[in-house]
Amino acid sequence: xxxxxxxxxxxxxxxxxxxxxxxxxxxxxxxxxxxxxxxxxxxxxxxxxxxxxxxxxxxxxxxxxxxxxxxxxxxxxxxxxxxxxxxxxxxxxxxxxxxxxxxxxxxxxxxxxxxxxxxxxxxxxxxxxxxxxxx
Amino acid sequence: xxxxxxxxxxxxxxxxxxxxxxxxxxxxxxxxxxxxxxxxxxxxxxxxxxxxxxxxxxxxxxxxxxxxxxxxxxxxxxxxxxxxxxxxxxxxxxxxxxxxxxxxxxxxxxxxxxxxxxxxxxxxxxxxxxxxxxxxxxxxxxxxxxxxxxxxxxxxxxxxxxxxxxxxxxxxxxxxxxxxxxxxxxxxxxxxxxxxxxxxxxxxxxxxxxxxxxxxxxxxxxxxxxxxxxxxxxxxxxxxxxxxxxxxxxxxxxxxxxxxxxxxxxxxxxxxxxxxxxxxxxxxxxxxxxxxxxxxxxxxxxxxxxxxxxxxxxxxxxxxxxxxxxxxxxxxxxxxxxxxxxxxxxxxxxxxxxxxxxxxxxxxxxxxxxxxxxxxxxxxxxxxxxxxxxxxxxxxxxxxxxxxxxxxxxxxxxxxxxxxxxxxxxxxxxxxxxxxxxxxxxxxxxxxxxxxxxxxxxxxxxxxxxxxxxxxxxxxxxxxxxxxxxxxxxxxxxxxxxxxxxxxxxxxxxxxxxxxxxxxxxxxxxxxxxxxxxxxxxxxxxxxxxxxxxxxxxxxx
Numbered sequence: 001x002x003x004x005x006x007x008x009x010x011x012x013x014x015x016x017x018x019x020x021x022x023x024x025x026x027x028x029x030x031x032x033x034x035x036x037x038x039x040x041x042x043x044x045x046x047x048x049x050x051x052x053x054x055x056x057x058x059x060x061x062x063x064x065x066x067x068x069x070x071x072x073x074x075x076x077x078x079x080x081x082x083x084x085x086x087x088x089x090x091x092x093x094x095x096x097x098x099x100x101x102x103x104x105x106x107x108x109x110x111x112x113x114x115x116x117x118x119x120x121x122x123x124x125x126x127x128x129x130x131x132x133x134x135x
Numbered sequence: 136x137x138x139x140x141x142x143x144x145x146x147x148x149x150x151x152x153x154x155x156x157x158x159x160x161x162x163x164x165x166x167x168x169x170x171x172x173x174x175x176x177x178x179x180x181x182x183x184x185x186x187x188x189x190x191x192x193x194x195x196x197x198x199x200x201x202x203x204x205x206x207x208x209x210x211x212x213x214x215x216x217x218x219x220x221x222x223x224x225x226x227x228x229x230x231x232x233x234x235x236x237x238x239x240x241x242x243x244x245x246x247x248x249x250x251x252x253x254x255x256x257x258x259x260x261x262x263x264x265x266x267x268x269x270x271x272x273x274x275x276x277x278x279x280x281x282x283x284x285x286x287x288x289x290x291x292x293x294x295x296x297x298x299x300x301x302x303x304x305x306x307x308x309x310x311x312x313x314x315x316x317x318x319x320x321x322x323x324x325x326x327x328x329x330x331x332x333x334x335x336x337x338x339x340x341x342x343x344x345x346x347x348x349x350x351x352x353x354x355x356x357x358x359x360x361x362x363x364x365x366x367x368x369x370x371x372x373x374x375x376x377x378x379x380x381x382x383x384x385x386x387x388x389x390x391x392x393x394x395x396x397x398x399x400x401x402x403x404x405x406x407x408x409x410x411x412x413x414x415x416x417x418x419x420x421x422x423x424x425x426x427x428x429x430x431x432x433x434x435x436x437x438x439x440x441x442x443x444x445x446x447x448x449x450x451x452x453x454x455x456x457x458x459x460x461x462x463x464x465x466x467x468x469x470x471x472x473x474x475x476x477x478x479x480x481x482x483x484x485x486x487x488x489x490x491x492x493x494x495x496x497x498x499x500x501x502x503x504x505x506x507x508x509x510x511x512x513x514x515x516x517x518x519x520x521x522x523x524x525x526x527x528x529x530x531x532x533x534x535x536x537x538x539x540x541x542x543x544x545x546x547x548x549x550x551x552x553x554x555x556x557x558x559x560x561x562x563x564x565x566x567x568x569x570x571x572x573x574x575x576x577x578x579x580x581x582x583x584x585x586x587x588x589x590x591x592x593x594x595x596x597x598x599x600x601x602x603x604x605x606x607x608x609x610x611x612x613x614x615x616x617x618x619x620x621x622x623x624x625x626x627x628x629x630x631x632x633x634x635x636x637x638x639x640x641x642x643x644x645x646x647x648x649x650x651x652x653x654x655x656x657x658x659x660x661x662x663x664x665x666x667x668x669x670x671x672x673x674x675x676x677x678x679x680x681x682x683x684x685x686x687x688x689x690x691x692x
Contacts, residue, residue: 014251014267016340019380019467022580023587025692039690040340041255043263065251066506066616070266094471096506097609114471114504115600117591 003133005125006056010038010047012075015065020092024060027118033125044071048078051087057132058125061091061108068095073106080107086135088128092116138185146181171425172383172582174548180540183547193438193547197533199453201441203434203546204534205492206457211530216488217495218520219296221463223248223273224507225616226623227283230273234288236510240517245326246296246497247284248272249306254341256302256676259624268621271507272298276628277669281309282316291319295326296371296461296495301343303330304352304659305675308666311364315667327368327417327461330356333394334373336570336686338380338579343676346567348683351654353398354405357412359659368417370398371461378421379467381583384432385549387421389556390566390575392439396557397566399448413444414454417494422484423465429484430536431545433460433491438546439553462488463497469504473599474610477501478515485523490536496520506613573691580691628671635669643668644678651682 009025011018018040025037036054038047051059059079061072072091079087091103092112100111110124168176183189195201198208207213220237222245223230234245249272252264258276259268268274275281285295290313299306307328314324332349335342342349353370360369374382374391382390395416402412420436422429440458444450464484469477478501488496498516500508508516524530536542556578563569570576589595596602617623643665650656665675 014255014257014263014341015271016335016338017379018340019583022692023584026580026584027587029692035692037690037692039688041688065267066270067266069618074265094504094506096613096615098613115597117601119591 002129004032004034005058005129005132006034006036006054007058007060007125008036008038008047008051008054008056009060009062010042010050010075011040011062012042012044012047012071013063013065013067014041015063015067016040017064017093018062020064021060021062024062024092024118024121028121028125031118031122044074045078048075048082048084051079052082052084056087057135058088058090058128060121061089063091063093063095066094068093069099069102072103072108076107088131090121090124139182142181146179170384170428170545171423172385172428174385174428174545174552177541177544180544182540183543194537200445200456202437202457204537206437206459206494208533210492210533211489211524212533215524215530216493217244217294218242218517218524219244219246219461219495219497220513220517221246221248221298221497222513224271224614225269225273225620227273227275227280231284231286231288233510234284237513237517238288238293240514241521242517244294244296244495245288247298249297249299250274251341253306253672254299254301256305256343256672256680258628258671258673259621260628261673264621268624269616274620274624275306275309275672276624277631277671278309278312278666279627279631279669281306281313285313285317289319290314290317291323293325296329297326298329300329300332300335300339300341301349302672302676303328304356304662305666305672307356307364307367308659308663311663312666321364322366324364325366327371328356329373329419330370331373331394333397333566333570334376334391336688337377337390337575339373339376340688342686344679344683345686346571348651348679349686350398350401350567351405352658354402354407355657355659357402357415358405358407358657360415361407361411367415369412369415371417371419372398373419375419375421375463377579378423378465380579381467381586382579383582384423384425384428385552386556386578386582388432388436388439388549389553389560390579391418391420392436392443392553393557393560393566393569395440396443396447399444400565403448409444409448409450410452410455413448413450414452414457418458418460420460420462420493421465422462422488422491424468424480424483426483426487426490427536427539427542428545428549429487430491431542431549433488433493434534434542434546435550435553436460437492439550439557459494461495461497462491462493464488464499466499466503469499469501470597470600471504471610472604473607474501474505476599477504478519481516482519482523485519486527486529489523489529490534492534502610502613505610507616509612509614571689573689576689576691631669632671639668640665640670640674644670644674647675648678648682651679
């Protein structure tokens with residue numbers, strides 16, 4: 001039987017725009033994953049620690065305030081420090097195209113910008129299923 | 136009623152003959168037509184109640200109860216709405232330049248956007264502020280920043296709207312202190328603070344304190360401004376963010392008015408007389424794409440509020456019964472794809488706001504789904520308002536869509552739906568309880584989920600996103616905020632701290648702390664005293680955090 005994939009959806013920083021994060025969380029749940037949503041205004045440390053405690057396979061970060069270049073890599077850093085560098089990280093929000101290569105390099109494997117259908121997120125998770133199951 | 140019977144009979148005959156002939160051969164595009172908020176859109180709308188009594192009681196005349204047709208008798212024949220673009224980013228100096236530019240371009244009021252640390256009461260050097268300083272608005276730590284922000288802008292000449300909620304009292308205090316420095320008295324200051332904490336819990340997220348002390352701060356401001364800053368709009372009760380979070384049009388009306396009812400109740404409980412403060416309450420709504428439904432929404436909101444104020448709260452003054460509102464076009468309707476198309480969306484939404492009788496308007500810029508707007512984009516957005524004002528002709532007559540069978544029908548439908556929600560909220564013990572239970576958030580989220588599902592399935596068309604798409608390169612020329620800005624702001628803050636009289640700061644903060652413990656004390660004058668000493672926003676908010684505690688979100692999924 002296929003493993004039930006666990007996804008944490010988190011909102012780092014001070015941004016309160018949670019419509020997208022909540023939609024993604026609910027839609028991923030509907031797609032059959034186990035989803036944990038952190039709520040808004042979480043520190044990168046708190047998100048990383050919850051991810052470790054909850055033993056998730058993916059962390060999805062949402063940010064619309066423009067602080068993604070600082071806060072997304074910070075989550076990656078804390079996860080690494082916690083020894084959880086096998087957790088796959090993706091992000092979304094109002095993120096300029098120019099910033100995406102830098103985020104990829106910092107360990108955010110995929111970035112979904114406005115207008116992305118949820119199917120793209122599901123495809124990304126499924127594409128990485130083998131990696132998760134091989135852990 | 137006889138007239139209506141005749142019309143209904145004629146309609147039936149028409150359906151069986153003329154209509155049927157066509158629909159048998161050419162079925163309509165869809166089985167069910169609905170508005171953007173899923174209200175039924177009739178094929179051919181018919182007159183509702185045609186009686187004179189119905190006209191006089193439901194519509195009446197502009198400037199008179201129930202204000203369905205508008206709050207002023209001449210509306211835009213007297214003067215246009217205030218064109219007010221929400222702006223602010225980076226440092227106070229950069230934002231000051233943008234304000235001067237906008238005023239030069241014919242803008243008639245200022246609207247200040249603060250960065251998130253400011254909105255949540257953290258100084259730029261606080262660890263919570265990492266990455267966020269100057270991003271979504273201007274960073275304000277002390278009175279010094281506020282002095283720079285309004286440098287060369289005489290506060291007796293402009294009206295200033297400030298999007299600030301949890302620490303609204305502090306930013307108003309800074310503004311009063313800047314006025315003093317410019318030689319402008321409190322009585323002359325004109326403007327608005329958003330000061331609407333309930334919608335922060337529901338949708339926007341920049342809360343600090345729990346509901347009870349937050350609402351105390353709000354009523355303190357009502358009370359203080361009634362005597363000391365009489366031209367100030369003490370609150371802007373906001374449906375904008377509720378709609379952005381995904382609500383329907385009727386939910387936007389209902390939840391906003393329910394918040395308003397809660398504030399009025401709190402002020403009455405604090406011993407204020409309704410007619411001393413209710414005339415300074417203002418509202419803030421969204422403008423989405425469904426033109427007729429949006430117009431109906433504003434009309435329904437005015438009619439409900441007038442009724443609530445008159446009948447439930449016994450407000451005698453007409454000013455207390457009037458729902459005056461600001462509008463912003465819908466940020467969530469903008470697309471990152473083919474972003475120039477957003478100019479057209481904004482034009483439709485502008486028409487909705489104007490035909491709905493708004494008092495002021497912010498038009499979004501085409502690039503806001505991508506980044507902060509550039510100067511050129513902001514100019515196009517402002518020009519959109521100017522074209523509607525000066526060229527379209529819609530401002531020549533008051534409430535131009537009144538009497539449209541469709542719009543009057545939608546006005547009634549939205550009103551009915553909103554009253555149902557208001558009753559449900561009352562049954563739960565009021566808005567604070569309904570929010571704490573997560574009821575309001577859940578209703579909004581369900582609507583948001585439904586809308587997004589319909590977009591995903593293609594049932595709702597979003598041009599350039601799920602239909603009429605093209606391959607396009609990455610957008611260019613976006614505005615970037617300097618990531619080193621936090622350092623700059625921290626340095627300024629350190630300089631202010633080094634040059635101020637620390638004993639004065641400590642003394643005023645200690646008085647504030649004592650005041651916070653006693654619910655009978657109005658905190659507003661104490662905050663003004665602290666602001667004058669260059670106490671920081673964070674220092675003032677931390678004193679209150681220690682006394683009041685912090686709100687914890689109830690997560691509803």
